[in-house]
Amino acid sequence: MTLTVKTDVTIIGGGPAGMLLAHMLDQSGIRSVVIERKTREYVLGRIRAGMLEAGTVDIFRQFGLAERLDRECMIQEKVHYGYEGKDTLVLDLKAHTGRWLTAYGQTALTEELYKEHERAGRPLFDAVQDAQPEGFKSSPVTTFTKEGQSYRVESQYIVGCDGSHGVSRNAIPKDIRKEWTREYPFGWLGVLAEVPPMPQLFYARHSDGFVLASKRTPTLSRYYVQVPTLDTTRDWSDDRFWDAIYTRLPESHHGHVTPGPSIEKSIAPLRSFVSEPMQYGRLFLAGDAAHIVPPTGAKGLNLAVSDVYYLHRALDAAFNQNNQHMLENYGQTALRRVWAAINLSWRLTKLMHVFPGEASFEAKLRDSEFDLLLHNPCMQAAIAHEKVGLKI
Incomplete structure (x- = not known):
């Protein structure tokens, strides 16, 4: 029935x-x-x-x-971007837009x-x-x-x-x-760890690949690294993962990283x-x-x-x-x-990731794009408005 x-x-x-x-x-x-x-x-x-x-x-x-x-969230007023080992850009969301991101x-x-x-x-x-x-x-x-x-x-x-x-x-x-549809030739390996997060929301591009340090709570961190599409979590021990974090983040921020055992580890295709x-x-x-x-x-x-x-x-x-x-x-x-x-998302992915087989011409264009963003307040303001979200 x-x-x-x-x-x-x-x-x-x-x-x-x-x-x-x-x-x-x-x-x-x-x-x-x-x-x-x-x-x-x-x-x-x-x-x-x-x-x-x-x-x-x-x-x-x-x-x-x-x-x-409101009780548990963490306010993120700035986004840090590193490029090829350098701490290069601090995008001040609040200064540009009067608003911010919320980690929760x-x-x-x-x-x-x-x-x-x-x-x-x-x-x-x-x-x-x-x-x-x-x-x-x-x-x-x-x-x-x-x-x-x-x-x-x-x-x-x-x-x-x-x-x-x-x-x-x-x-x-x-x-x-x-x-x-656009399939990307890499994935993100994400690790959740019960360790204090970095004080900054930090995106970085390194010749080895992309890295992101983000927050969940004052005692819970979420880190990501770019990995090949065929990699599995078995290929990435915790030690290898943290080595990649230190390699890809600018050295000036290594003191803000607290490594620890992963409580969750997964790979997501992009x-x-x-x-x-x-x-x-x-x-x-x-x-x-x-x-x-x-x-x-x-x-x-x-x-x-x-x-x-x-x-x-x-x-x-x-x-x-x-x-x-x-x-x-x-x-x-x-x-x-x-x-x-x-x-x-496409522009940021293209800017901050290493694409296998990328021609030198495309690489130079990417370097130029980041340089323009670094020195152009109008471009920074536009990205900031997109990051905090367009009007609903």
């Missing part, structure tokens, strides 16, 4: 984007059901980036979700969203199987099974927040979808990806379901938040004002920020 559930909006994906949208909709009196293929424990255990734009923090405050964030782990954000979801008593089905959305042109339906029980969720709209490997994007017919349209009938995509950015620009989570912010605003107008205009233009609105983030 199939159990039928009726709601206003079905949200496929119980990560931060889906859970944030459910919270926003609830505050507008719009019912939702969240469906997640992984267990709650798995979702809450994922280690993800945690550098928030100013507008992202504003949204969490606007919707009453920033109490823990995505895991903590997701934990708070789940607590709020449970407190409000909103429905959530995790560990589901065979989720299938359909009926986008008339009466949207999502079917799935959980623990052997079949379910059918009927709603007015479906939102796919189920990531790059979810079912939502592929539910849009192939002859309608258009996809743009790619840029956009799928259009972000809407098809009554199906809408948000976050990684529609776009992927290399982490160089720290834009992935921030784009997911702006997507669901736009989508909530549009759904609120549709349900409570009988106004479909913003809903009809959701994809176009969201994609302006998406492509801007793709642009910034």
